[in-house]
Amino acid sequence: MPNKFVVARVKSGRLRGFYLIDPAWNNEERNKFINILKSLNESEDSQ
Amino acid sequence: MKNFKNINFDIIDLTVNATPDIYINKNNITFTKKVLEDLGYPANVQYCVSAENKVFAVRACKSNEAKSTPFSKPKGEQTTTLSTSNKNFIESVRTLMKDSCKPKLRYKVTGYFDAETRTIFFDMEEAVEDAFRTQRAE
Numbered sequence: 001m002p003n004k005f006v007v008a009r010v011k012s013g014r015l016r017g018f019y020l021i022d023p024a025w026n027n028e029e030r031n032k033f034i035n036i037l038k039s040l041n042e043s044e045d046s047q
Numbered sequence: 048m049k050n051f052k053n054i055n056f057d058i059i060d061l062t063v064n065a066t067p068d069i070y071i072n073k074n075n076i077t078f079t080k081k082v083l084e085d086l087g088y089p090a091n092v093q094y095c096v097s098a099e100n101k102v103f104a105v106r107a108c109k110s111n112e113a114k115s116t117p118f119s120k121p122k123g124e125q126t127t128t129l130s131t132s133n134k135n136f137i138e139s140v141r142t143l144m145k146d147s148c149k150p151k152l153r154y155k156v157t158g159y160f161d162a163e164t165r166t167i168f169f170d171m172e173e174a175v176e177d178a179f180r181t182q183r184a185e
Contacts, residue, residue: 013108013109013112013113014093014095014112014113015093015095015104015106015164017097017099017100018095018096018097018102018104019095019096019097019098020093020094020095020113020114021094021095021096021114021135021136021139022114022135023094023114023116023133023135023136030134030135030138030139033135033139034138034139034142036098037096037098037139037142037143038142040098040099041101041142041143
């Protein structure tokens with residue numbers, strides 16, 4: 001398995017380093033989250 | 048005419064050698080039966096993303112865990128593939144894909160199963176255009 005998929009054991013009920021997606025977000029909340037993802041993507045790509 | 052009574056037919060389980068794939072369409076994400084099989088047909092999952100690694104993950108979880116989402120029926124009842132049309136999942140996953148990926152086309156991504164965390168990871172940078180839908184989309 002590639003290293004990028006190796007994660008710490010789940011103790012707190014979530015994968016460390018991952019954002020949980022909420023199926024109940026409304027449009028505004030979804031857009032806010034997508035913008036966060038995009039800004040993280042851009043900062044990763046620029047490095 | 049052949050004597051069909053003497054032929055021993057074997058039952059071939061097509062999911063055994065299959066890979067755990069997802070298909071990202073314009074309006075839904077479809078999980079193959081191998082995804083369900085590997086995860087153990089969980090009733091609930093968490094959908095997770097890592098922007099840093101551009102990875103989408105589906106983790107089997109309990110119903111009382113954070114952002115737990117209903118997923119599969121029990122093994123005997125879940126006879127077909129499973130899809131979700133929730134925009135929050137689709138748009139989040141699409142955001143992780145390369146800029147060259149077109150919103151109207153269908154893409155396939157093969158997952159990697161981690162038994163310890165009961166999670167399947169999908170590297171969105173490995174998304175490949177699915178030929179069947181490509182022809183229809185053009």
